Amino acid sequence: MGEKQAFNVNGQQIMGEIVDFELTSEPWNTIELSDGTILKMRIAIKAVARLDIYDNITGLPMYIVNSENQIKTVNVKMELRKPPMPKTEEKRTNGQEVA
Secondary structure (H helix, E strand, O other), X not given: OOOOEEEEEOOEEEEEEEEOOOOOOOXXXXXXXXXXXXXXXXXXXXXXXXXEEEOOOOOOEEEEEEEEEEEEEEOOOHHHOOOOOOOOOOEXXXXXXXX
């Protein structure tokens, strides 16, 4: 079992613990827009926590998931695109020139 810590759930501090997990599938959803553009989207799970609260009806533990949306754009019509920015010969890091 992991170490207990507080999680902010709807403005309340709820105790819980981070739970190890293994991804068994990470499929992409494909979305076709009315303009012909196709988006591919998936949720990347970063962390899972089991909370010390339970569903009142089922008695099952409640979980929170830290995740991010990943989106790829494919099949975009040429008239919807704008030219890419030209590559510059200057290399910059945090606004500073790099030799």
